[in-house]
Amino acid sequence: AQKVTQAQTEISVVEKEDVTLDCVYETRDTTYYLFWYKQPPSGELVFLIRRNSFDEQNEISGRYSWNFQKSTSSFNFTITASQVVDSAVYFCALRRGGSNYKLTFGKGTLLTVNP
Amino acid sequence: DGGITQSPKYLFRKEGQNVTLSCEQNLNHDAMYWYRQDPGQGLRLIYYSQIVNDFQKGDIAEGYSVSREKKESFPLTVTSAQKNPTAFYLCASSKGDTGGTSLSNQPQHFGDGTRLSIL
Numbered sequence: 001a002q003k004v005t006q007a008q009t010e011i012s013v014v015e016k017e018d019v020t021l022d023c024v025y026e027t028r029d030t031t032y033y034l035f036w037y038k039q040p041p042s043g044e045l046v047f048l049i050r051r052n053s054f055d056e057q058n059e060i061s062g063r064y065s066w067n068f069q070k071s072t073s074s075f076n077f078t079i080t081a082s083q084v085v086d087s088a089v090y091f092c093a094l095r096r097g098g099s100n101y102k103l104t105f106g107k108g109t110l111l112t113v114n115p
Numbered sequence: 116d117g118g119i120t121q122s123p124k125y126l127f128r129k130e131g132q133n134v135t136l137s138c139e140q141n142l143n144h145d146a147m148y149w150y151r152q153d154p155g156q157g158l159r160l161i162y163y164s165q166i167v168n169d170f171q172k173g174d175i176a177e178g179y180s181v182s183r184e185k186k187e188s189f190p191l192t193v194t195s196a197q198k199n200p201t202a203f204y205l206c207a208s209s210k211g212d213t214g215g216t217s218l219s220n221q222p223q224h225f226g227d228g229t230r231l232s233i234l
Contacts, residue, residue: 009155035222037225043203043205043227043228043230044225044227045158045205045207045225046225047222047223047224047225050222091157091158101148101163101165101209101211102160102163102173103148103158103160103223105157105158106157107155107157108157
């Protein structure tokens, strides 16, 4: 069975602070894919990043960076110099390889960035 | 612009009534999905369809039904058998397998959601 755990239910920071959202996953598959999505108050989920299980390179995109470590089954997300517009619920998700399209989501982390 | 359109944005259901949520996409995606979101529960998969005229149950399919008669459309019916329908419903789509090559790493793209409540 697959499982995604986002232990932080809510995080509150002040603008310009750095913040890291944790994601720990469980799977018995050797090939799998990890995703992060952002859900602003409007409700739509916005795709942020995809990572393959065989590619452990960390990635940086502007103020966003992701740290994938298979040894600890973690795929953490860091926002540098946070802004008020970053306030949203962030979901980590896991999908098996092959033709099974099912995504397993974590319960999400509500990030509030205060001015 | 390509995207996923869900309607209506808000929907109210009376006791014993079936209601249908619309989901249309013009992304030419093969696969479509319905999720239910409850506070503190994350997203749970209701049904998904990998190709026209075919669909599979997800983790919480009881009380729901779907159809996939057209590639662009994947409506979800919340039946009277669903005793706790109040939730936020999200539709998604993604590219599917083509020519034997798995594209299951393709991200799912989501609509804006429909919020269903009981009157």
